[in-house]
Amino acid sequence: MPAITATAVTSIKALRRNPLRSALTTLGIIIGIASVIAMVQIGEGSSAAIKQTIKNMGANTLIIFPGAAASGGVSFGGGSAVTLTSADAAAIARDCPSVSAAAPVVNARMQLVHGSQNWVPQFLIGSTPAYFTVRDWKLKAGRFFNNDDVRNANEVCVLGQTDVKALFPSGRALGKIILVQQVPLRVIGVLRRKGANMMGMDQDDIVVLPWTTLKYRISGSALMNQNQNASTSSTNSFSPSQLYPQKSQNLYPAVSSVQAADTPNPVTFPNVNNIQVSTPNAAALPQAMAEINALLRQRHHLLPNQPDDFNIRDLAEISHALGKTSMLMTDLLTGVALISLVVGGVGIMNIMLVSVTERTREIGLRMALGAKPIDILGQFIIEAIILCLFGGALGILIGQLLSTMVQSVFHWPIQISVPAVVASFLVSAFVGVAFGYYPAWKASRLDPIEALRYE
Amino acid sequence: MADVIEVKDIVKTYQLGGGPVQVLKGVSMTVTGGEMVALMGASGSGKTTLMNILGCLDRPTSGSYKLDGREISSMSVAQRAQIRNEKIGFVFQNFNLLPRTTALDNVLLPMAYAQGAPAGAKLRKRGVEMLERVGLGQRLDHHPSQLSGGQQQRVAIARALINNPRLLLADEPTGNLDSRTSEEVLRMFQQLNREENLTVLLVTHAAEVAHHASRIIHIKDGLIESGAPPAPAAAQPASAGGP
Numbered sequence: 001m002p003a004i005t006a007t008a009v010t011s012i013k014a015l016r017r018n019p020l021r022s023a024l025t026t027l028g029i030i031i032g033i034a035s036v037i038a039m040v041q042i043g044e045g046s047s048a049a050i051k052q053t054i055k056n057m058g059a060n061t062l063i064i065f066p067g068a069a070a071s072g073g074v075s076f077g078g079g080s081a082v083t084l085t086s087a088d089a090a091a092i093a094r095d096c097p098s099v100s101a102a103a104p105v106v107n108a109r110m111q112l113v114h115g116s117q118n119w120v121p122q123f124l125i126g127s128t129p130a131y132f133t134v135r136d137w138k139l140k141a142g143r144f145f146n147n148d149d150v151r152n153a154n155e156v157c158v159l160g161q162t163d164v165k166a167l168f169p170s171g172r173a174l175g176k177i178i179l180v181q182q183v184p185l186r187v188i189g190v191l192r193r194k195g196a197n198m199m200g201m202d203q204d205d206i207v208v209l210p211w212t213t214l215k216y217r218i219s220g221s222a223l224m225n226q227n228q229n230a231s232t233s234s235t236n237s238f239s240p241s242q243l244y245p246q247k248s249q250n251l252y253p254a255v256s257s258v259q260a261a262d263t264p265n266p267v268t269f270p271n272v273n274n275i276q277v278s279t280p281n282a283a284a285l286p287q288a289m290a291e292i293n294a295l296l297r298q299r300h301h302l303l304p305n306q307p308d309d310f311n312i313r314d315l316a317e318i319s320h321a322l323g324k325t326s327m328l329m330t331d332l333l334t335g336v337a338l339i340s341l342v343v344g345g346v347g348i349m350n351i352m353l354v355s356v357t358e359r360t361r362e363i364g365l366r367m368a369l370g371a372k373p374i375d376i377l378g379q380f381i382i383e384a385i386i387l388c389l390f391g392g393a394l395g396i397l398i399g400q401l402l403s404t405m406v407q408s409v410f411h412w413p414i415q416i417s418v419p420a421v422v423a424s425f426l427v428s429a430f431v432g433v434a435f436g437y438y439p440a441w442k443a444s445r446l447d448p449i450e451a452l453r454y455e
Numbered sequence: 456m457a458d459v460i461e462v463k464d465i466v467k468t469y470q471l472g473g474g475p476v477q478v479l480k481g482v483s484m485t486v487t488g489g490e491m492v493a494l495m496g497a498s499g500s501g502k503t504t505l506m507n508i509l510g511c512l513d514r515p516t517s518g519s520y521k522l523d524g525r526e527i528s529s530m531s532v533a534q535r536a537q538i539r540n541e542k543i544g545f546v547f548q549n550f551n552l553l554p555r556t557t558a559l560d561n562v563l564l565p566m567a568y569a570q571g572a573p574a575g576a577k578l579r580k581r582g583v584e585m586l587e588r589v590g591l592g593q594r595l596d597h598h599p600s601q602l603s604g605g606q607q608q609r610v611a612i613a614r615a616l617i618n619n620p621r622l623l624l625a626d627e628p629t630g631n632l633d634s635r636t637s638e639e640v641l642r643m644f645q646q647l648n649r650e651e652n653l654t655v656l657l658v659t660h661a662a663e664v665a666h667h668a669s670r671i672i673h674i675k676d677g678l679i680e681s682g683a684p685p686a687p688a689a690a691q692p693a694s695a696g697g698p
Contacts, residue, residue, distance in 0.1 A: 007567075013556070017553070017556060018555065359553065365564075366564070366568070368512060368539060368545050368570040369538060369540065370536050371539020371568045372532070372533040372537070373532060374533070448505050
């Protein structure tokens, strides 16, 4: 051990004797490590950004649809059963550990009216506050509605950017009242822009309100004929329709109370159109699907031999793309990092070889004064390692600086990577040994007689 | 006193392009402890080859070489390095000081390879003592480039002495010095030889340098010519300082 310390002291003295040469030698490693650090941090930042984008598209979400109802051998198609309820959504959120949020969703297609403007949004969604978590919506202004709003079926809504533009030419929507089927809704929040989804549909063309409000105050009647509702509402709501009546005259007399009692309004079921579920990450999806399946079968009292009365769908294509993208990114970065480190190592070896030639006389002198070949070998390897570690440390610093600069100048996302820092430190030490060995070995094999006479 | 150098029938053969070349053709010589001997010979005489073997830098092809009673010719590279470190002090023609390194650090260089060497302040004190002994106590922190040729050679002598060697091997120590500085350096060798009983082997081709020694060994064509003491007239000025 003291021998190594003595050799290290010798190495440090030798390095300090020619600071310029030492600096030039270590430059390759500095540049190599700096580029690795910068690249990994910028790369991981982009990778994280890509993951976030894909997550925004719903890669970590599941949608549960009710199953098909059938009567006398005639199936009514997917989603026609009325078995899925908001209580199911609450149970999923509560009892499935792999699920981070679950929101019941009621869809409708109806006209919005504000002042002289009207608009039929692509998505009119009744849900709970969990919906914003599941679909990863962010607020631009105002607030989301809360669970009290849902419980009380309050007349509030949150608007997407497209609808704000369509209904409010001034752009100021917050606090205003819009009408849906004559029901006034106060705009309490405006969503941040999200853009089109994978199908090219405008995701910002959305109105979200408490599902209780939509189901019990607005659509009221059965949701089966929701598309017709839009057209009827447009004729019902406005004065021009009175000026230019488009509706045919009521041919039949008004319903009497006796008739009303004989033919009651259809019962409004508490069912929802679907339940949207999100998991902490895409990897948890299969586990979440299994948990939800078991829970819903139990809640719906299905016997083991009965088929599911619901369907769970995931966005397999997207989550597959996510996995591939991040893997490709990692491979690419690793490849580039390796190349630049090898280049740095070859640089070290190059200059160490030159250094050995240049210091032949010094080596001969040291040997004459009693240095054994192993002492010379040790000295040059330790010199290389010190240079590499020093270069590594400096490279980490410069790389950090570089990526921070890139972040502030180009606004690229970066992510500080501790494993990258640790790895590049270890790798630079390894490069020092690997590429310092050959020059050191060459130095140790010199003949002291010839080395002393070398000019 | 015991023999420091005991050489018997040393042969050294080099394999060159044209076949083997015998440079030393059976050299035998002895140097007793406390002697100051000059090894003289023209270039090509085998003088340098013999010196390399005596300095444990090279091994003879055959024959026996005992330094301070230890057989060298069968030793490994590492063993010889240790012997050089412990028993021999080298003084070279071109000083061979490390550039951009202080005189003190240059003097301490052999101690980096010595086993059981003192460390820290004790080591430094020893280095300072050595430099004071060669009259450079004021120049501890000077770099070689800031010293004159004579001063550089004195630093080299201090470096050769720091391990308390049994043999001081000086290879043309005055070759790069003017006549006045040469005289100073040679006086220093004589003084070390006389006062500390240090065995000195001067390797040179110049007669006026060799005459500072108490005995001259001539080598010619790979063979020792004579081991006779120098003529009294030539030896006189060297020992003239005595009472």
